[in-house]
Amino acid sequence: MTVKDNLHKIQEEINAACQRSGRNSKDVKIIAVTKYVTVERTQEALDAGIIHIGENRSEGLIEKAQSVDIEPILHFIGSLQSKKVKNVVEHISYLHSLDRLSLAQEIQKRWQSPEPLKCFVQVNVSGEESKSGLKPNETIPFIQELAQFPAVQVVGLMTMAPFVENSEDTRPVFKKLRLLQQEVQALSLDHAPCTELSMGMSNDYIIAVEEGATFIRIGSSLVG
Ligand SMILES: *Cc1c(COP(=O)(O)O)cnc(C)c1O
Numbered sequence: 001m002t003v004k005d006n007l008h009k010i011q012e013e014i015n016a017a018c019q020r021s022g023r024n025s026k027d028v029k030i031i032a033v034t035k036y037v038t039v040e041r042t043q044e045a046l047d048a049g050i051i052h053i054g055e056n057r058s059e060g061l062i063e064k065a066q067s068v069d070i071e072p073i074l075h076f077i078g079s080l081q082s083k084k085v086k087n088v089v090e091h092i093s094y095l096h097s098l099d100r101l102s103l104a105q106e107i108q109k110r111w112q113s114p115e116p117l118k119c120f121v122q123v124n125v126s127g128e129e130s131k132s133g134l135k136p137n138e139t140i141p142f143i144q145e146l147a148q149f150p151a152v153q154v155v156g157l158m159t160m161a162p163f164v165e166n167s168e169d170t171r172p173v174f175k176k177l178r179l180l181q182q183e184v185q186a187l188s189l190d191h192a193p194c195t196e197l198s199m200g201m202s203n204d205y206i207i208a209v210e211e212g213a214t215f216i217r218i219g220s221s222l223v224g
Pocket of ligand 1 (some may be wrong): 033035055077078160201202203217218219220222
């Protein structure tokens, strides 16, 4: 399948999910996760109109950043080791995996731009041991502590739902992240507007959109 065909199908699903939940489909941005695919396939995604590209390894991110001929908005979506921060930050517009103060500290040290780096705080809503992220009840104290790092702006929360047979079973996870996001937003912290929700992958993005996702991260069903 071409990326264009896949994108068309996904966009229709998003439109329908938005209609069901009373949302505007313009508020849902698609990040094409290119971690499994080549530079050529990534270029095909950009040619099909994709603007946002996500990678979970610094090597893949840098390779794509340097090889495509349309400049995408790059998102780092995987766990980020502190020692890799200096290689990654110059390329990215968003970090989806802020999960510890030592990482914020490293970003503070390496970030060059006058504008802060847009970060999502990753929350492990499901509590699965294999997943990274903060516990829901640690999230607000953590975000409050981030005020000491002016290079970090908390634009939203991110989660990965468990992989389940029936995607409907992911709904409580997404709902819980949305309630937490609204709680943070209500604090009106200068460094944490927290208006965005990064949630939903190939298997569960329709449910995530119904529950308020503003960024969905799609790999296999969009680019392969
Ligand atoms: C790989 C990955 C995705 C995309 O997964 P698909 O199931 O292929 O859509 C989304 N988010 C994160 C954090 C990932 O690592």
